[in-house]
Amino acid sequence: MSGSYSGQTVLVTGASRGIGLACARHFSGQGARVALVARSADRLEAVAAELGNGAVAIPADTADPADCARVIATVTERLGPIDVLVSNAGILRRDFIEDISVSDFEESYRTNVGGAVWLAKAAIPGMRERGRGAIVLVSSELGLIGAPSYGSYCMSKFALIGLAEVLSHELAGTGVRVAVVCPGNVRTDQLAEEYAWGLGAGAPPEKALAPEAVAATIAAAAEGGPLVVLADKPALKLGFDAMFAMPRRLRLMIIRDAYKALLKDRRARLGA
Incomplete structure (x- = not known):
């Protein structure tokens, strides 16, 4: 099928499930050659077989800088320059700041932030030389607000907003576009696991945003537009925008109220 990405090479990490899988399907449906990257070789091969011509599975751990460099080199060799x-x-992972271990913190940062850094570092020279390309980072609405019990996740997703802003300055005038997409709750296995952990806020899995909608937002962001893009249902986006128009102290009160049951349970468990 031809489309707006016909003939282009698109690299998607986390492509074996959830938002990444939806992105792979979306870009492939738009005519792109898709490089699929994730740790699970079996899942990636199944996705590549589903998508057919132009899809290549490249198992890798993006928390490893050497793996990231290998991925960019392999994609360029097999599919051509990355567009x-x-x-x-x-x-x-759900964790309170008091409970974060060193290993959990490092894994979250190396995976959520490090992979984005090392892949961008390896891809940018080619994009800069060609004078075109797009880098889209997938953060979260929890990269814009701090929420209790999401310590390591919020910190790493906040970092992606900063990374996108830095890249937007460093790549200004090069023809390379940068965007960071911040989805709300998305109907994925990850969200189901998140809710199984315990009390939370936002839409439950059965009412959450479809991953296909986020994939469409990501594809649109790659074509240009705002640096920071919210991906959520229209009513929730309006509410989120309204909340950010408020003074910070009011925003913090709203967020705290949304998690009051969780915080009350936490205090009870600690005997406070």
Whole structure:
């Protein structure tokens, strides 16, 4: 099928499930040659077989800088220069700041932030030389607000907003576009696991945004537009925008109220 990405090479990380899988399907449906990157070789091969011609599975751990460099080199060799890089791979763990371990913190940052950094570093020289390309980072609405019990996740997703802003300055005038997409709750296995952990806020899995809608937003962001893009249902986007128009102290009160049951349970468990 031809489309707006016909003949282009698109690299998607975290492509074996969830938002990444939806992105792979979307870009492939738009005519792109899609490089699929994730740690699970079996899942990637199944996705590549589903998508057919032009899809290549490249198992890799994007938390490893050497793996990231290998991925960019392999994609360029097998599919040609990278037109769009979608850094979506990430992990979500629920944790209070008092409970974060060193290993958990490092894994979250190396996966959620490090992979995006190392892939961009390896892809940018080619994009800069050609004078075109797009880098889309997948953050979260929890990269814009701090929420209790999402310590390591919020910190790493906030970092992606900063990374996108830095890249937007460094790549200004080069022809390379940069965007960071911030989805709300998305109907994925990860969200189901998140809710199984315990009390939370936002739309439950059965009412959450479809990953296909986020994939469409990511593809549109790669074509140009705002640096920071919210991906959520229209009513929730309006509410989020309204909340950010408020003074910070009011925004913090709203967020705290949304998690009051969780915080009350936490205090009870600690005997406070």
